Amino acid sequence: MHTFARIKCVLFASALISASAHADFTVNIAEVGNDVVVTSGGTLDLSTWQFFPGIGGDLFTQLAPSRVFLGEDAFNVDIYAAPDSFAGPSSIPVLTTGASSGIGDSLGFDFGGTIYTPTDYVPGSSLASTDTYLDHSFVTLGLTAGETYTWTWLTAAGGQDSFTINIVPSPAALAVFGLFGVAAGRRRR
Numbered sequence: 001m002h003t004f005a006r007i008k009c010v011l012f013a014s015a016l017i018s019a020s021a022h023a024d025f026t027v028n029i030a031e032v033g034n035d036v037v038v039t040s041g042g043t044l045d046l047s048t049w050q051f052f053p054g055i056g057g058d059l060f061t062q063l064a065p066s067r068v069f070l071g072e073d074a075f076n077v078d079i080y081a082a083p084d085s086f087a088g089p090s091s092i093p094v095l096t097t098g099a100s101s102g103i104g105d106s107l108g109f110d111f112g113g114t115i116y117t118p119t120d121y122v123p124g125s126s127l128a129s130t131d132t133y134l135d136h137s138f139v140t141l142g143l144t145a146g147e148t149y150t151w152t153w154l155t156a157a158g159g160q161d162s163f164t165i166n167i168v169p170s171p172a173a174l175a176v177f178g179l180f181g182v183a184a185g186r187r188r189r
Contacts, residue, residue, distance in 0.1 A: 024161045025127070027070065029143060030168040036136045036143075038099070040070045040107070041128035044115065044163070047156035049080035053119070068165070069098075069116075071106040071129030078121065082113030088151030092165070104129030109163060111151070138167065145169040 025042035091111050105127040108116030121127070138145055150164045 036133040038131040045155045045161040046123040048083040052079040071104045077116040085154035099131035100134040102131040
């Protein structure tokens with residue numbers, strides 16, 4: 001399968017998983033050929049988060065196992081501290097090494113409850129980025145295909161917002177899961 005066809009399959013699978021996760025900001029991590037590609041996008045309602053303007057620094061020098069950083073390197077970031085309603089895993093085994101390349105909006109997420117945004121970010125507006133880890137696999141990055149992690153919080157308008165990370169199985173694995181689902185459905189009849 002050509003690289004372009006693989007990317008189209010990954011993006012299609014990512015869209016399916018994103019829709020089923022119903023997250024407001026979604027990160028999809030997939031193996032594409034010999035690389036791992038991380039696509040992210042969505043909006044963040046930070047109306048209940050505590051804002052600390054322009055005190056960030058270089059996102060990628062702060063790399064730690066409890067954080068994920070997306071997009072281009074950012075030297076000037078704003079920091080938001082989570083509200084009391086913030087809930088989700090305190091850590092996951094994800095992206096403990098820096099990406100080979102990144103394009104799009106910079107965003108940092110600390111699983112303990114901190115979000116780092118570009119200084120010009122208007123909460124609620126769209127963010128999107130793509131990061132590539134050349135010559136890496138889920139194994140070398142410590143990831144498990146099929147895992148999903150979600151963090152949620154309440155918004156000032158009384159709604160709920162979320163940040164979700166999907167570790168997308170390969171298109172071949174998705175096809176196997178699809179066939180398993182069809183077979184299971186036929187057995188129930």
